[in-house]
Amino acid sequence: MGRRPIIAGNWKLNPDSVEQARELADAVAEGDVGEVDVVLIPPAVFIAQVRQAVAGAGVAVGAQNMHPAANGAFTGEVSGSMLRSLGCAYVVCGHSERRGVFGETSEFVGEKVAAALQVGLTPILCCGETRSQRDGGSATAVVAQQLRDGLAALDAEAAARCVLAYEPVWAIGTGLTATPQQAEETHAFIRHWLVERFDRETAETIRIQYGGSVKPHNAAELLAQPNIDGALVGGASLKAESFLAIVGCASRS
Numbered sequence: 001m002g003r004r005p006i007i008a009g010n011w012k013l014n015p016d017s018v019e020q021a022r023e024l025a026d027a028v029a030e031g032d033v034g035e036v037d038v039v040l041i042p043p044a045v046f047i048a049q050v051r052q053a054v055a056g057a058g059v060a061v062g063a064q065n066m067h068p069a070a071n072g073a074f075t076g077e078v079s080g081s082m083l084r085s086l087g088c089a090y091v092v093c094g095h096s097e098r099r100g101v102f103g104e105t106s107e108f109v110g111e112k113v114a115a116a117l118q119v120g121l122t123p124i125l126c127c128g129e130t131r132s133q134r135d136g137g138s139a140t141a142v143v144a145q146q147l148r149d150g151l152a153a154l155d156a157e158a159a160a161r162c163v164l165a166y167e168p169v170w171a172i173g174t175g176l177t178a179t180p181q182q183a184e185e186t187h188a189f190i191r192h193w194l195v196e197r198f199d200r201e202t203a204e205t206i207r208i209q210y211g212g213s214v215k216p217h218n219a220a221e222l223l224a225q226p227n228i229d230g231a232l233v234g235g236a237s238l239k240a241e242s243f244l245a246i247v248g249c250a251s252r253s
């Protein structure tokens with residue numbers, strides 16, 4: 001059986017108000033999600049309202065980040081169980097902006113992935129190389145190291161409950177999408193890496209999203225690739241129309 005496509009919208013630090021968040025979530029909830037797992041990933045402060053807006057619409061809600069600890073002296077952080085209590089089903093771990101702007105290490109990302117699974121959240125573990133790493137020929141080595149650390153604590157059964165997102169850093173928010181061939185090449189590499197690290201069945205179960213300037217005009221060709229099982233969408237998820245158009249592409253892939 002094929003892997004069910006998963007399209008997630010990472011709203012990042014948007015929109016400005018809870019009213020606008022509600023409006024965007026309402027508009028997505030009115031769309032047709034078909035046979036696609038659709039996830040909205042708003043800022044943490046909007047999760048409860050977004051969850052309410054999409055209830056019954058077949059749309060799940062995720063968080064952009066979490067702290068691995070359950071409680072404690074971690075001012076400004078949120079835990080996995082707090083997110084679960086809001087009805088969150090997914091959490092992004094190791095987005096390149098968390099790694100690059102906030103200095104998160106791959107080991108710390110691995111702690112988040114393990115903690116997320118423990119409370120019943122599905123981690124969306126992000127990996128991807130910078131432009132200079134790609135130009136220097138180390139793209140796959142970088143991705144492999146991020147996966148090795150991000151999945152370090154997991155056995156095959158736990159790994160099978162994760163979603164991965166390959167997001168070349170040079171393609172995020174830049175309008176520069178990896179070509180379908182470039183993306184598929186890395187996704188195939190990741191699939192093979194998963195076979196070696198776990199086993200074939202686990203590797204075939206895990207869904208690997210592509211992220212990096214996915215738009216309605218390029219989504220169909222990316223999603224048609226055999227190892228691309230969905231998309232993590234930033235900019236284009238801030239308009240219901242463009243986000244739902246990408247969901248429609250996944251429905252037909």
Ligand code: PEP
Nearest residue numbers: 172173211212213234235
């Ligand atoms: C992202 O936020 O993960 C992302 C891929 O952003 P964009 O689609 O805007 O490149």
